[in-house]
Amino acid sequence: MFGELRGELLRFLAARTGDRVEAEDLVQELWLRIQAADPGPIGNGRAYLYRVAQNLVLDRVRERRRRERRDSDWADSQTIKVAGEAADARPSAADNIIEREEAAALAAAIAALPEGAGRAFRLHKLDGLSHAEVAARLGISRSGVEKHIAVAMAHLRRALKD
Structure with a gap:
């Protein structure tokens, strides 16, 4: 079923991420995730694939936000405030x-x-x-x-x- 829906899933992920290359990465990750999943009965295979794809997009968004927050916190720790404006803390x-x-x-x-x-x-x-x-x-x-x-x-x- 994955092979049949691959093109559809790719378009779905590209629409969600706005980036075809990232969508390709997510399709590969989707394949790996469903290969590693416990085999068992799935009522609606199509819905299952789309749900896993959507969860992958959400994981990427959360990861990006954490990275941006961490980078921002680090950048803030490297600057000092002078008259309300950021100044580089490194020596001139x-x-x-x-x-x-x-x-x-x-x-x-x-x-x-x-x-x-x-x-x-x-x-x-x-x-x-x-x-x-x-x-x-x-x-x-x-x-x-x-x-x-x-x-x-x-x-x-x-x-x-x-």
Whole structure:
């Protein structure tokens, strides 16, 4: 019966979706759905096929609405409101340039640290070692590490203030 009604079902689905390609997809999905259905007596095969086709269209509409709502929610989370109008929450090109310049200034300031303070600072702040681990690695006391880091922090504050 499906073979006999295929053209009719295709026109029915094209009218419902407004898209012949989507209608073709739905006809294929209809075929798969009726093949997977439990075999059993069906009183009116034609009505059954049209009902399954209509349900497929409704499923697609619901899926499209969910996708649009999800996409809209995501887009809303990526924008901020300024004076009631949407503004992109991503950093501007100017903000990116400033951020790069600040990172370059910080890297230069770290490179200019005195030797002992620089090693202690890099091991503790950049490599994530504890004061005790830095002390063991450098062969100095914990208080020596603390003094080196204090010197490094003071040097960086001065360098970045300028």
